[in-house]
Amino acid sequence: MAAASAAVRMLPDGGADDEERWLAEGIAGVQQNAFYMHRALDSNNLKDALKYSAQMLSELRTSRLSPHKYYELYMRAFDEMRKLEMFFREETRRGSCSVVDLYELVQHAGNVLPRLYLLCTVGSVYIKSKEAPAKDVLKDLVEMCRGIQHPLRGLFLRSYLSQISRDKLPDIGSEYEGDAESINDAVEFVLQNFIEMNKLWVRMQHQGPVREKEKRGKERNELRDLVGKNLHVLSQIEGVDLDMYKETVLPRILEQVVNCKDDLAQFYLMDCIIQVFPDEYHLQTLETLLSAFPQLQPSVDIKTVLSQLMDRLSNYAASSPEVLSEFLQVEAFAKFSNAIGKVIEAQPDMPVVGAVTLYVSLLTFTLRVHPDRLDYVDQVLGACVKKLSGKAKLEDSRATKQIVALLSAPLEKYSNIVTALELSNYPRVMDYLDNATTKVMAVVIIQSIMKNTTCISTSDKIEALFDLIKGLIKDMDGAQDDELDEEDFKEEQNSVARLIHMLYNDDHEEMLKILCTVQKHILLGGPKRLTFTVPSLVFSALKLVRRLQGQDGDVTGEDVPATPKKIFQILHQTIEALSCVPSPELALRLYLQCAEAANDCDLEPVAYEFFTQAFILYEEEIADSKAQITAIHLIIGTLQRMNIFGVENRDTLTHKTTGQNFSRSLINAEQSMHVHIFSGLMTRME
Secondary structure: OHHHHHHHOOOOOOOHHHHHHHHHHHHHHHHHHHHHHHHHHHOOOHHHHHHHHHHHHHHHHOOOOOHHHHHHHHHHHHHHHHHHHHHHHHHHHHOOOOHHHHHHHHHHOOOHHHHHHHHHHHHHHHHHHOOOOHHHHHHHHHHHHHHOOOHHHHHHHHHHHHHHHOOOOOOOOOOOOOOOOHHHHHHHHHHHHHHHHHHHHHHHHHOOOHHHHHHHHHHHHHOHHHHHHHHHHHHHOOOOOHHHHHHHHHHHHHHHHHHHOOHHHHHHHHHHHHHHOOHHHHHHOHHHHHHOHHHOOOOOOHHHHHHHHHHHHHHHHHHOHHHHHHHHHHOHHHHHHHHHHHHHHHOOOOOHHHHHHHHHHHHHHHHHHOOOOHHHHHHHHHHHHHHHOOOOOOOOHHHHHHHHHHHHHHHHHHOOHHHHHOOOOHHHHHOOOOHHHHHHHHHHHHHHHHHOOOOOOOHHHHHHHHHHOHHHHOOOOOOOHHHOOHHHHHHHHHHHHHHHHOOOOOOHHHHHHHHHHHHHHHOOOOHHHHHHHHHHHHHHHHHHHHHOOOOOOOOOOOOOOOOHHHHHHHHHHHHHHHHOOOOHHHHHHHHHHHHHHHHHOOOHHHHHHHHHHHHHHHHHOOOOHHHHHHHHHHHHHHHHHOOOOOHHHHHHHHHHHOOHHHHHHHHHHHHHHHHHHHHHHHHHHO
């Protein structure tokens, strides 16, 4: 009757309501037969106990339930089987029944599935009695379970076998330990059960209509732990030392993972291997483990698994200084780098974001394990450039995000942009960012310099730095600065201006080279940027002038010593570019600042030239009356402080200052009050 009802429930699937009804019927069948089984157990009626337990287990023969619902039904039966096992154990202990006879008796059950569940249950008691070697009983059970080839039913049967046997393996130190070879038998049992379970699990994907493939994938995902528990059991076996793991366990597992050719199984099982076995084992078998990755299916999310492996090993490296020598000994970096290269080569259709993510993980690993090896860091960046070669600037936002992570990692690790400037491939990676992201990255670099008060003190380093932040200091190809938010633009340029103030070297010659390098770059910045960057350069140069105060010499050629005259020549060229923006008011102020500095250096011709340029700007470029008044005040104030001019030059400048243009602008704008102020100032000057 029970067999007939079970057969009826093996009809095609129905809806959710039908499944709930089938589950309820199955649970009712389990409960009903369990009731009669308990009554037989209470009366020590072994024959009826076996009969009703077999009928109860027949409910597990259904094919109508989803894995989730089947699990509920299985757990109901499992709880009852634990009680039956306790009864069998008590019966054999009292001598009412021989465990050998019981082992033979349950094999006469009518249906294969109930028979094997009963056989596993009695087998557990058999091992516990120690009347037969554990390895023999386990081998017998794992072979007999081949009788169930239905994926779902077979998985749960083997899961039951694994659960009832995990504390009865002939392991080292176990009460079931046998001869020297018993540990091999324990490992073989678990491996064989794992391999068969994985085959059943994979087979589930290929049963049923194609339209339900996604549904089957979700159902299989719910069952993954049944398979993975075998690997956990393996990791807990005391006898599995590094040699056995290297020679037997890992190769057998990887063989099954690669050969199953199922993306879900491969991803999950590779992750399981990484999680359950010790870090030391991974490090010592790195080449074997990594060799499997290029053989995985293209759809497997390899980057996630590899990242987890590198993350675990980098944590292991950080756990103790003594461990680092092992990483060098096994050449961990070279093996990871080689494996990633092979994975990318084996998957030509891998998206850019996947490849870059792998390099981000490798770089993170390198910075944590080998922070002193800049050649390793540059090698990772170079490999990324090679992958991106031939491609235009990235448009995929996810890939761009990973590139930013790749470039940010060295900055965060070294807290010193100077270190990043030594990486030849760093700017080459930046070249693949779009214009907006290049600016973001440039701001990050400048913020890193500000935060760590990094001193960049050579012209070569500054040349490299300005190449990195070129997105902020000049218009990029295809860039639309007009569309940039005005506040954002000001903040970007102010950050560049602050950066210029931080460039310093005690050596006068090198500082002059720095100023020339900065000038070369900022003059390419376009009119909108010059008003922010030129003042910073001017005042940095004037600081150097004051350090050189008292030195003099004729300026001939480029390679001359750092002298005030040489610097004033550079300043004249720089401010002249600013006056063409046009931003005449700012240029006039800077000319006057330079004139005052030339006064302090006793360079009368230079000071006179700067005043002359200021007058030209006033007369030809400044038209607004208020701006004219401000300019007059600045010129008069500066001229009043000058003490270097001879009589002739002072008279010339004084007459220019009291010329018609100046007087008229004052009278028109401020009337008589300004006339009195102006007259008093000029009297004191004369």
